Amino acid sequence: MEIDIREDIGRSVWTAGVFDLAVAEVLFRAADPALLALDVGANIGSMSGLLAARAAEVWAFEPYPPVLERLRRNVSRLTGAGQFAHCQVFPLALSDHEGEARLACPDGSDKNHGLARIADSGSVAVRVAPLDALLGNREVGVMKLDVEGHEQAVLSGATHSLAAGRIRNIVFEDHVGPGGAVGKILRSYGYKLYAIGWVLRGPVLKPADETAHRVYEAPSYLATLAPEVVASCRQRGWRCLGRG
Secondary structure: OOOOOOOHHHHHHHHHOOOOHHHHHHHHHHOOOOOEEEEEOOOOOHHHHHHHOOOOEEEEEOOOHHHHHHHHHHHHOOOOOOOOOEEEEEOOEEOOOOEEEEEEOOOOOOOOHHHOEEOOOOOEEEEEEOHHHHHOOOOEEEEEEOOOOOHHHHHHOOHHHHHOOOEOEEEEEOOOOOOOHHHHHHHHOOOEEEEEEEEOOEEEEEEOOOOOOOOOOOOEEEEEOOHHHHHHHOOOOOHHHHOO
């Protein structure tokens, strides 16, 4: 991967070989080798590459131009490598409508480009589109959703897919917590929510209303329609580190 060790993600990949290990592990276990995986808010592609080692195909969504170019270069490194599935880059943000939005880059974005977010006050024009219009009737094994507060709009643009149960697992970051709007939306579609954490021996899933993450980590959750994925995520070990 092409990384910048001055940035949070690049430094983590450089030192540990992976970014956000517990989330990466849950994504890896939730991905289905026969189904599509979605990386919504792909950044430089650390999770896209991980999913490409497991899923049948990966769609990576990233609207921020400086990060997008690095994502494309990283994805191009997977092309032709036999152990990776096809990964398609979408230069846009998922939302609840088709058109254009503004992307704001708050303080700290120089060290973490993932802080960029859709906001009326944004200075960068980006394309947006609803997931339903792109996905059609395809089924998704897992969707990673990390869009800095735009999650509700993403889910609003995926109502048909969610209602049909076409997205089996969603791994998302939410600083509000499982009682917030995102958690309520997902529960209304029949998803069960779990907080993601870890111990030295592997990932941990706890009831959504319990704290599982460390104080220095963003709170992340698994929303699932598949009980077997919960059982898998509770098994010990770090499969994503071996990519198998």
